[in-house]
Amino acid sequence: MRVVSLVPSLTEAVTLTLPGALVGATDWCTHPEGLDVARVGGSKYPDLDRVLALRPDLVLLNVEENRRADADALVAAGVPVRVTYPRTVDEALTELADLLRELGAPAEPEWLLAARRAWATLPASPPPRRAVVPVWRRPWVVLGADTFAGDVLRRLGVTNLYADDPERYPRPSLDELRAREPELVVLPDEPYRFTAEDGPEAFPGVPCALLSGRHLTWYGPSLAAAPAVLSAQLADPVVRPG
Known part of the structure:
Protein backbone atom coordinates (compact mmCIF):
# COMPACT_ATOMS: atom_id res chain seq x y z
CA MET A 1 0.00 0.00 0.00
CA ARG A 2 1.20 3.51 -0.90
CA VAL A 3 0.45 5.97 1.91
CA VAL A 4 0.78 9.75 2.04
CA SER A 5 0.58 11.33 5.49
CA LEU A 6 -0.39 14.94 6.10
CA VAL A 7 -0.12 14.41 9.88
CA PRO A 8 3.33 14.40 11.57
CA SER A 9 2.21 12.00 14.32
CA LEU A 10 0.98 9.46 11.80
CA THR A 11 4.02 9.89 9.56
CA GLU A 12 6.19 8.69 12.43
CA ALA A 13 3.80 5.90 13.39
CA VAL A 14 3.54 4.46 9.88
CA THR A 15 7.25 4.78 9.10
CA LEU A 16 8.36 2.96 12.24
CA THR A 17 5.73 0.24 11.93
CA LEU A 18 5.55 -0.39 8.19
CA PRO A 19 8.83 0.62 6.54
CA GLY A 20 8.34 1.39 2.88
CA ALA A 21 4.59 2.03 3.05
CA LEU A 22 4.94 5.80 3.30
CA VAL A 23 5.69 7.52 -0.01
CA GLY A 24 4.92 11.15 0.91
CA ALA A 25 4.70 13.47 3.89
CA THR A 26 4.47 17.16 4.74
CA ASP A 27 7.41 19.51 5.20
CA TRP A 28 6.56 19.51 8.93
CA CYS A 29 6.96 15.76 9.32
CA THR A 30 10.27 15.76 11.18
CA HIS A 31 10.19 12.30 12.75
CA PRO A 32 11.66 9.81 12.49
CA GLU A 33 14.92 11.64 11.81
CA GLY A 34 16.29 11.09 8.35
CA LEU A 35 12.88 10.41 6.83
CA ASP A 36 13.41 10.12 3.07
CA VAL A 37 10.09 10.44 1.25
CA ALA A 38 8.59 12.93 -1.18
CA ARG A 39 7.51 16.18 0.45
CA VAL A 40 4.13 17.65 -0.40
CA GLY A 41 4.11 21.05 1.34
CA GLY A 42 2.49 22.04 4.60
CA SER A 43 -0.24 20.44 6.67
CA LYS A 44 -2.67 23.33 6.17
CA TYR A 45 -1.85 23.98 2.52
CA PRO A 46 -0.43 20.83 0.92
CA ASP A 47 0.35 20.71 -2.78
CA LEU A 48 -2.42 18.38 -3.88
CA ASP A 49 -0.92 17.94 -7.32
CA ARG A 50 2.19 16.51 -5.67
CA VAL A 51 0.03 14.26 -3.51
CA LEU A 52 -1.86 12.93 -6.52
CA ALA A 53 1.36 12.41 -8.49
CA LEU A 54 2.47 9.91 -5.85
CA ARG A 55 -0.55 7.71 -6.69
CA PRO A 56 -1.46 7.04 -3.06
CA ASP A 57 -3.77 4.25 -2.01
CA LEU A 58 -4.56 6.24 1.12
CA VAL A 59 -3.98 9.75 2.47
CA LEU A 60 -3.90 10.29 6.23
CA LEU A 61 -5.44 13.47 7.66
CA ASN A 62 -6.51 14.92 10.99
CA VAL A 63 -9.43 17.21 11.76
CA GLU A 64 -7.23 19.80 13.51
CA GLU A 65 -4.09 19.50 11.37
CA ASN A 66 -5.72 19.66 7.94
CA ARG A 67 -8.45 21.50 6.08
CA ARG A 68 -11.77 19.95 5.12
CA ALA A 69 -11.39 21.47 1.65
CA ASP A 70 -8.26 19.40 0.98
CA ALA A 71 -9.92 16.21 2.20
CA ASP A 72 -12.90 16.88 -0.06
CA ALA A 73 -10.63 17.59 -3.04
CA LEU A 74 -8.77 14.31 -2.56
CA VAL A 75 -12.01 12.35 -2.32
CA ALA A 76 -13.29 14.09 -5.45
CA ALA A 77 -10.10 12.99 -7.22
CA GLY A 78 -10.83 9.38 -6.27
CA VAL A 79 -8.24 9.09 -3.50
CA PRO A 80 -9.28 7.29 -0.29
CA VAL A 81 -8.63 9.30 2.87
CA ARG A 82 -8.49 8.40 6.54
CA VAL A 83 -9.38 11.27 8.88
CA THR A 84 -8.32 10.93 12.52
CA TYR A 85 -9.61 12.94 15.46
CA PRO A 86 -8.55 11.59 18.86
CA ARG A 87 -9.57 13.76 21.80
CA THR A 88 -8.28 11.51 24.57
CA VAL A 89 -5.27 9.29 25.09
CA ASP A 90 -7.49 6.20 24.96
CA GLU A 91 -9.01 7.31 21.65
CA ALA A 92 -5.52 7.90 20.24
CA LEU A 93 -4.34 4.42 21.21
CA THR A 94 -7.44 2.85 19.68
CA GLU A 95 -7.24 4.86 16.45
CA LEU A 96 -3.56 4.03 16.04
CA ALA A 97 -4.15 0.32 16.55
CA ASP A 98 -7.05 0.30 14.07
CA LEU A 99 -5.12 2.26 11.44
CA LEU A 100 -1.98 0.14 11.61
CA ARG A 101 -3.99 -3.07 11.45
CA GLU A 102 -5.84 -1.85 8.37
CA LEU A 103 -2.54 -0.90 6.75
CA GLY A 104 -1.32 -4.46 7.18
CA ALA A 105 0.63 -4.52 10.44
CA PRO A 106 0.63 -8.16 11.62
CA ALA A 107 0.54 -7.12 15.29
CA GLU A 108 0.68 -4.02 17.44
CA PRO A 109 4.21 -2.58 17.30
CA GLU A 110 6.33 -2.47 20.42
CA TRP A 111 6.11 1.32 20.64
CA LEU A 112 2.31 1.13 20.81
CA LEU A 113 2.42 -1.58 23.48
CA ALA A 114 4.91 0.57 25.41
CA ALA A 115 2.56 3.55 25.14
CA ARG A 116 -0.32 1.49 26.51
CA ARG A 117 1.84 0.42 29.46
CA ALA A 118 3.10 3.94 30.12
CA TRP A 119 -0.37 5.44 30.31
CA ALA A 120 -1.83 2.53 32.28
CA THR A 121 0.84 2.71 34.98
CA LEU A 122 1.25 6.42 35.65
CA PRO A 123 3.12 7.25 38.84
CA ALA A 124 1.26 9.14 41.53
CA SER A 125 0.99 12.76 40.45
CA PRO A 126 1.20 15.78 42.78
CA PRO A 127 -2.03 17.47 43.89
Missing part, protein backbone atom coordinates in the same frame (compact mmCIF):
# COMPACT_ATOMS: atom_id res chain seq x y z
CA PRO A 128 -3.89 18.93 40.89
CA ARG A 129 -2.70 22.37 39.84
CA ARG A 130 -5.06 24.93 38.32
CA ALA A 131 -3.54 25.98 35.03
CA VAL A 132 -3.99 27.90 31.83
CA VAL A 133 -2.47 26.41 28.69
CA PRO A 134 -1.61 28.93 25.97
CA VAL A 135 -0.89 27.42 22.56
CA TRP A 136 -0.47 30.72 20.69
CA ARG A 137 0.47 34.31 21.33
CA ARG A 138 -0.52 37.48 19.43
CA PRO A 139 -3.39 36.81 19.97
CA TRP A 140 -3.41 34.59 23.02
CA VAL A 141 -5.10 31.24 22.33
CA VAL A 142 -5.53 28.59 25.02
CA LEU A 143 -6.66 25.00 25.29
CA GLY A 144 -10.37 24.78 25.98
CA ALA A 145 -12.71 21.81 26.13
CA ASP A 146 -12.43 18.37 24.59
CA THR A 147 -8.83 18.37 23.35
CA PHE A 148 -6.25 15.59 23.20
CA ALA A 149 -3.62 17.73 24.91
CA GLY A 150 -6.11 18.61 27.62
CA ASP A 151 -6.66 14.93 28.38
CA VAL A 152 -2.90 14.33 28.49
CA LEU A 153 -2.49 17.11 31.05
CA ARG A 154 -5.50 15.99 33.10
CA ARG A 155 -3.93 12.57 33.49
CA LEU A 156 -0.74 14.23 34.72
CA GLY A 157 -2.46 16.26 37.42
CA VAL A 158 -3.12 19.54 35.60
CA THR A 159 -6.58 21.09 35.89
CA ASN A 160 -7.26 23.26 32.84
CA LEU A 161 -9.12 26.40 33.89
CA TYR A 162 -10.69 26.62 30.42
CA ALA A 163 -11.77 22.99 30.22
CA ASP A 164 -15.44 23.97 30.52
CA ASP A 165 -15.28 26.77 27.98
CA PRO A 166 -17.71 26.33 25.05
CA GLU A 167 -14.81 26.94 22.65
CA ARG A 168 -12.16 24.29 22.07
CA TYR A 169 -9.56 27.04 21.61
CA PRO A 170 -10.70 30.22 23.40
CA ARG A 171 -9.00 33.56 22.73
CA PRO A 172 -8.94 35.39 26.07
CA SER A 173 -6.97 38.56 26.63
CA LEU A 174 -3.85 38.43 28.75
CA ASP A 175 -5.73 40.29 31.49
CA GLU A 176 -8.41 37.59 31.42
CA LEU A 177 -5.78 34.87 31.69
CA ARG A 178 -4.19 36.54 34.69
CA ALA A 179 -7.61 37.11 36.29
CA ARG A 180 -8.13 33.33 36.42
CA GLU A 181 -5.29 33.29 39.00
CA PRO A 182 -3.64 30.11 37.69
CA GLU A 183 -1.29 28.19 39.93
CA LEU A 184 0.59 27.10 36.82
CA VAL A 185 0.97 28.23 33.22
CA VAL A 186 1.73 25.47 30.72
CA LEU A 187 3.72 26.65 27.69
CA PRO A 188 4.36 24.05 24.97
CA ASP A 189 6.93 24.70 22.25
CA GLU A 190 4.47 24.04 19.43
CA PRO A 191 2.44 25.16 17.58
CA TYR A 192 3.79 28.44 19.03
CA ARG A 193 7.37 28.11 20.19
CA PHE A 194 7.22 29.37 23.76
CA THR A 195 10.64 29.58 25.41
CA ALA A 196 12.04 30.65 28.77
CA GLU A 197 12.39 34.16 27.28
CA ASP A 198 9.07 34.28 25.46
CA GLY A 199 6.05 33.51 27.62
CA PRO A 200 6.92 33.41 31.32
CA GLU A 201 7.48 37.19 31.41
CA ALA A 202 3.74 37.62 30.74
CA PHE A 203 2.91 35.83 34.01
CA PRO A 204 5.25 37.29 36.66
CA GLY A 205 5.32 35.33 39.88
CA VAL A 206 3.45 32.35 38.40
CA PRO A 207 5.29 29.06 37.76
CA CYS A 208 5.49 28.40 34.02
CA ALA A 209 6.16 24.86 32.78
CA LEU A 210 7.86 24.70 29.38
CA LEU A 211 6.68 21.50 27.71
CA SER A 212 7.65 19.49 24.67
CA GLY A 213 4.85 20.08 22.18
CA ARG A 214 5.66 16.83 20.45
CA HIS A 215 5.02 14.87 23.63
CA LEU A 216 1.95 16.91 24.52
CA THR A 217 0.10 16.93 21.20
CA TRP A 218 1.48 14.15 18.98
CA TYR A 219 -0.36 10.83 19.04
CA GLY A 220 2.16 8.29 17.79
CA PRO A 221 5.40 6.72 19.03
CA SER A 222 6.05 9.78 21.24
CA LEU A 223 3.13 8.62 23.41
CA ALA A 224 5.36 5.98 25.00
CA ALA A 225 7.76 8.54 26.48
CA ALA A 226 5.23 11.33 27.00
CA PRO A 227 4.29 10.63 30.65
CA ALA A 228 7.91 10.65 31.85
CA VAL A 229 9.01 13.58 29.68
CA LEU A 230 6.05 15.80 30.52
CA SER A 231 6.03 14.92 34.23
CA ALA A 232 9.67 15.98 34.52
CA GLN A 233 8.99 19.25 32.72
CA LEU A 234 5.91 20.00 34.83
CA ALA A 235 8.01 19.48 37.95
CA ASP A 236 10.60 22.06 36.86
CA PRO A 237 8.77 25.31 36.08
CA VAL A 238 10.28 28.73 35.39
CA VAL A 239 9.23 31.61 37.64
CA ARG A 240 9.78 35.22 36.62
CA PRO A 241 9.90 37.76 39.44
CA GLY A 242 6.52 39.23 40.29
